[in-house]
Amino acid sequence: MSSSDNILFREEQKFNQLWLWVLVLLPASISWYAAIEQLIFKRTFGTNPASDSGIVLIWVIFGILFPIFMASLRLVTEVRRDGLFVRFYPLHRSYRSFPFDSIRSCHVQKYRPIRDYGGWGIRYGLKGTAYNVSGDRGVMLEFKDGSKLMIGSQQPEGLAAAMSCDTRVL
Helix, strand or coil: CCHHHHEEEEEEEECCCHHHHHHHHHHHHHHHHHHHHHHHCCCCCCCCCCCHHHHHHHHHHHHHHHHHHHHHCEEEEEEECCEEEEEEECCCCCCEEEEHHHEEEEEEEECCHHHHHCCCEEEEECCEEEEECCCCEEEEEEECCCCEEEEECCCHHHHHHHCCCECCCC
16 A cells, blocks of 8 residues: 555645735845845945845845745645644654544634634644644644644645544534
8 A cells, every 4th residue: 555545635735825925025025125236236225234244144034045934834734544644844844643543522613813823833822732824714633631733724624524523613
């Protein structure tokens, strides 16, 4: 049996929200502009300009590395025969596994990412941990040890069905 035969459900999500990309690309654009102005045209940027090496550092971090990092972020969720596997690439080197025998219950749930968990990404809130990228629906897992985990999904019913969870939205 190949490893792909072992996967019952797979979803890959990326940060595609326009408002987020405006927040990422605005400082990137400014850093590119500053670098071009100061390093190529030799015109100082701003009223209190940074040194050329400072401009290069800002340009590399905000103009190149941060946008590449944001573009590479993705949440991969897999349901396999032996459990749920979640990876927030590139933050996780390997999948986080949640064996089915550790899960007490699970169900599709509508939630409020900002109010319930403080936003998107890997979040820790009063309602437990959340792995989410966008939207307001996911699958809530309650573990036998009492902890909770929200997995945000664009296909929460499919995720829940693959895990044999309650697919009704609660």
